[in-house]
Amino acid sequence: RQSGSNQEAINLFKRAIQTDPNLIQAYVGAAASFLELGDLDQAASFAEKALAINANAPRLNEILGIVFQNKSKLDQAIKCYQKELEVNSKASNSLLNLGRLLLQKGQEAAAIESLAKASALAPSEQCSLLLAQAYQNLRQFDEAIVEYKKLNINRPKNKLIPFNLGLCLL
Known part of the structure; x- marks a missing residue:
């Protein structure tokens, strides 16, 4: 993912999730990769699945905030950024976007x-x-x-x- 191969990263994250359905990092990676590709619905889907496993996992509410912000659902985006800051008060992107x-x-x-x-x-x-x-x-x-x-x-x-x-x- 860090090298820019988001689609390949998504495939690997999906395989990791099949192996361990509770692997939060794989959901976060997939959600971030889908976000990079502009697939907001898939990004939201993976973020929401991860939050169902661990509601306090960092970065996930920020990803959802970005999704809602891009969909012009500003009130929902604000709530997501605020939730992210409850989990991680040093989330500078959430602070900036909020x-x-x-x-x-x-x-x-x-x-x-x-x-x-x-x-x-x-x-x-x-x-x-x-x-x-x-x-x-x-x-x-x-x-x-x-x-x-x-x-x-x-x-x-x-x-x-x-x-x-x-x-x-x-």
Whole structure:
């Protein structure tokens, strides 16, 4: 799976599951592989089967969260990310995705809480941008400026970044 041979990995994970139907790691691997291939239904199916074996297995609720997020079922995705964080409070992808969804739903304060934790665990431009947007929406301009300044504003990818930084500075 790590080499990018997801279909071959899926076949091997299925064989492992046939040998040991309680092998959680094989379900997680199959679910992650199906997710990589874009087969959301199969990813969800393997994740749900694994959760039926062990409701506290890490990564599975995150996989389900990604599935629901891709299907635009945001409330279900949020619940899955929150469950993942109950199992593993250091799941930085779940923190980032949860923050993004909360920001989309207009829950900036909750988004900041999640994104700040994600940033502390795994700083990224994406996280800084989301934090800056959340702070800006709450009119906490000093905090927004700090986050915008972490970004490379000279890249032409997002022309609104220097604009928003300028607004916050004003």
